[in-house]
Amino acid sequence: MIRVLVCDDQVLLRTGLVTIIDAQPDLEVVGECGDGRTAVDLAGKVNPDVVVMDVRMPVLDGIEATRLLAGAGVPNPVKVLVVTNFNLDEAVYQALRAGASGFLLKDTPTAQLLQGIRTVATGAALLDPEVTRQLVGKYATRIRPADGEPQDIPLTSRELEILRLIALGLSNQEIAETLTISRETVKTFVSRILAKLGLRDRVQAVVYGYRHGMLD
Known part of the structure; x- marks a missing residue:
């Protein structure tokens, strides 16, 4: 089972992600939250394989949370998949620099999102091809x-x-x-x-x- 932590401040969207991910036989949601600080704290408790991370959130945004979870020098880095509404956005660039293993848009088809989680969990990197070219x-x-x-x-x-x-x-x-x-x-x-x-x-x-x- 791939253990997934979902972090998004939009409750309805987060609930939808949790439902979709948990329905997969090889994926298990081990935690959910609405801000980066809680994501960092939860990750230390539930030991996720992948954190599905939004970028713009209160308390601590997804960029800094990613840096704390997966940045250079982190003893036990966690794989982070950034999923956001924002395409060509400064925050996306910064999230990748912060150590994110992948990036997808929130309007990505469900099957591609689920495969993205699996891909990042294996240690591979994932970037939406069109976004990569533009970014x-x-x-x-x-x-x-x-x-x-x-x-x-x-x-x-x-x-x-x-x-x-x-x-x-x-x-x-x-x-x-x-x-x-x-x-x-x-x-x-x-x-x-x-x-x-x-x-x-x-x-x-x-x-x-x-x-x-x-x-x-």
Whole structure:
């Protein structure tokens, strides 16, 4: 069973999410709340595998809650899937930088949302492809390095090519079809990229790529 904590300040929406998630044979809602502070406190008590997190909430917003649950230096990070109404929003960018493992819009089809929870639970990252393209495009200049900052690009040309496709929001299968290689080969390359860069997931890889001038 995948243990899920749902955090959203809209009661009706939160209730709907809890009902949908709890109806799945492999998913179990172990807690729900309406603000980030309670989410952080509850996570320490119920030990969720995934926190489904809204962004804009009272007391403590989803960004800071994500940072406390999954940010750099957290001893036992929790996987966070951000689900929000906001598409190209500063808060979404900040949530991903804070350590979120994935991001989906609230109007995402139910089946895709449920699969997103399962995907994040496995340790993989998840980004809505269209949102990824727009989000990265909007904030790329902000996260690029300052002029004159030394660049160290330890990736091969093939690894860079795959990183660029990841930045476009392509799945492993779509990358495999684009490059005419097997899905397993893509998975191997992705794992190698993360290992070389010392990163946790695809989200961090995309941010890292732009910050270090690897992506245009």
